[in-house]
Amino acid sequence: MFSDVDRLEAAMSFHRERHTVLAGNVANLDTPGFRPMDLERAVGPTTVPAAVTHAAHVAGPAEAAYAVSFDDGGALSNPDGNAVSLERELAKIDANRTRYATTAELTSRRLALLRYAAGDGA
Amino acid sequence: MPLDFFSAMEVSASGLAAQRVRMNVSASNLANVSTTQAAGGGPYQRRDVVLTSVPMANLPGQRLGPGAPGGVVQGVAVAQIVPDAGEPRWEYDPGHPNADADGYVAYPNVNPVEEMVDMITASRAYEAGVTTLTTAVNMAERALGIGRG
Numbered sequence: 001m002f003s004d005v006d007r008l009e010a011a012m013s014f015h016r017e018r019h020t021v022l023a024g025n026v027a028n029l030d031t032p033g034f035r036p037m038d039l040e041r042a043v044g045p046t047t048v049p050a051a052v053t054h055a056a057h058v059a060g061p062a063e064a065a066y067a068v069s070f071d072d073g074g075a076l077s078n079p080d081g082n083a084v085s086l087e088r089e090l091a092k093i094d095a096n097r098t099r100y101a102t103t104a105e106l107t108s109r110r111l112a113l114l115r116y117a118a119g120d121g122a
Numbered sequence: 123m124p125l126d127f128f129s130a131m132e133v134s135a136s137g138l139a140a141q142r143v144r145m146n147v148s149a150s151n152l153a154n155v156s157t158t159q160a161a162g163g164g165p166y167q168r169r170d171v172v173l174t175s176v177p178m179a180n181l182p183g184q185r186l187g188p189g190a191p192g193g194v195v196q197g198v199a200v201a202q203i204v205p206d207a208g209e210p211r212w213e214y215d216p217g218h219p220n221a222d223a224d225g226y227v228a229y230p231n232v233n234p235v236e237e238m239v240d241m242i243t244a245s246r247a248y249e250a251g252v253t254t255l256t257t258a259v260n261m262a263e264r265a266l267g268i269g270r271g
Contacts, residue, residue: 017125023254
């Protein structure tokens with residue numbers, strides 16, 4: 001019943017973590033030699049099982065698999081080797097924020113439906 | 123540990139702090155555009171800020187695709203502030219107390235135009251950092267609104 005809420009939550013986590021990576025790109029706008037990074041949801045299985053480091057430990061829930069890539073969008077780097085394009089990063093941040101907001105809204109509505117069902121239609 | 127919004131805010135804050143240092147250094151260069159007697163003798167030498175990226179948070183390795191670089195989330199820090207050892211600007215002014223035997227005075231190697239451009243760049247980068255920070259705050263607020271109403 002809650003599995004789609006879990007999936008939405010995973011999507012929100014992804015967008016939150018991607019925002020952190022993109023924020024790092026903006027912070028390094030003037031760092032010589034810095035190449036911007038991006039996070040992508042990996043193709044294939046969307047989760048990897050959490051590592052169990054001791055036989056007596058209980059395996060935690062599977063964690064999402066992400067792919068990290070350098071992404072300069074083919075931009076020419078500055079003479080100092082920095083390849084961050086401010087416009088590009090801000091556009092990505094804004095698109096990412098919109099996706100996050102959309103997912104949050106979907107989660108909200110899904111929970112409202114469940115509440116409606118649980119509340120005897122009241 | 124997953125990356126929470128506070129990591130994003132810390133990363134943005136590191137960028138803001140670095141841009142403020144750049145701003146201060148540019149301001150100090152401009153203020154000393156005519157300083158012919160700096161501490162340690164000689165004219166003031168313009169300062170340059172060197173920034174470096176610092177890993178601030180990590181996605182645990184197992185969550186990344188194969189071959190992914192470690193230290194994905196990079197904040198920024200001021201590595202050093204280095205004096206620019208470039209040639210001073212020589213001006214002929216025999217009456218000046220710091221004039222040499224030929225009547226030339228060594229003025230700082232500060233180019234006001236360059237400093238102004240640096241300042242504008244720093245200011246734009248600061249604004250971009252604020253935007254990023256505000257976005258993180260908005261996203262966190264969106265999450266807090268889940269299930270409300």
